[in-house]
Amino acid sequence: MNDIDHLNEVSAVSASLSRRRLLIAAGTLGLAGCASDSLSLLGSSFSSGGGGGSGYPISDAQIAAIPYASIGVRIGSSAGVVMILASVDGANLHWASADRVVLITQRGRLVKTIGLPRDLLTTRFTEGDPLPLAVRGEAQADEARISRIIDLRPKDDFSVPVESRCAAIGMETVTIFGQPRSLLHLRERVVVRKWRWSTDNQFWVDPATGKVWKSRQQFCPDVPAITLEVLRPALEAA
Numbered sequence: 001m002n003d004i005d006h007l008n009e010v011s012a013v014s015a016s017l018s019r020r021r022l023l024i025a026a027g028t029l030g031l032a033g034c035a036s037d038s039l040s041l042l043g044s045s046f047s048s049g050g051g052g053g054s055g056y057p058i059s060d061a062q063i064a065a066i067p068y069a070s071i072g073v074r075i076g077s078s079a080g081v082v083m084i085l086a087s088v089d090g091a092n093l094h095w096a097s098a099d100r101v102v103l104i105t106q107r108g109r110l111v112k113t114i115g116l117p118r119d120l121l122t123t124r125f126t127e128g129d130p131l132p133l134a135v136r137g138e139a140q141a142d143e144a145r146i147s148r149i150i151d152l153r154p155k156d157d158f159s160v161p162v163e164s165r166c167a168a169i170g171m172e173t174v175t176i177f178g179q180p181r182s183l184l185h186l187r188e189r190v191v192v193r194k195w196r197w198s199t200d201n202q203f204w205v206d207p208a209t210g211k212v213w214k215s216r217q218q219f220c221p222d223v224p225a226i227t228l229e230v231l232r233p234a235l236e237a238a
Helices: 003-027 035-042 060-065 131-135
Strands: 070-075 081-089 092-096 102-106 109-114 119-125 145-153 157-176 179-192 197-205 212-217 226-232
Touching: 102 226, 109 212, 131 157, 131 179, 131 197, 157 197, 157 212, 157 226, 179 212
Parallel strands: none
Antiparallel strands: 070 081, 070 226, 081 092, 092 102, 102 109, 109 119, 119 145, 145 157, 157 179, 179 197, 197 212, 212 226
């Protein structure tokens, strides 16, 4: 992706987010009291402090009032932030925060970011995402292979091979936004030999549907692990 395409994508997501902010403000005046308060439903940034019952700067009632799909996000030890679904591009879901950080996920996998100190520009799978195989019990824990190629910016680094292997840890009860769910815990061992770096990504998946409800993912050593949990699910392409 060149710089012009990148700017166009940022502009499109920003325009969509602005429209959704206005709709949220119009639809929640009775709850929040005024337009500026309603906009605070999206007003938390990654530098904000916590305060809500679920660990987010806004209340559980405000989160529940958002009429769009939403996720809770933490980057490293930052306060929790609520991000809403700004747009959908096929299997890619674009989640946006108030301070215009955009995270793009594909069936729960983080595949692109916009607005971080170092951004994940693209993710290209070489043999498909190994997560669905692990959910079905078809992945071998001792089998590591190059599963994807990634590009990053700034400090441009292109066509970086990422090795990974997935293993099922077992079923766990995970409480998300006050609701306990029985989910399959998957661990993905990630190795990037080019950087002499490795990490473990964690995913909590509904084994019946394959939906990722919670994850902890890190795509490079320069950005802390990103924790995502689904507050209101989006309708995803089959």
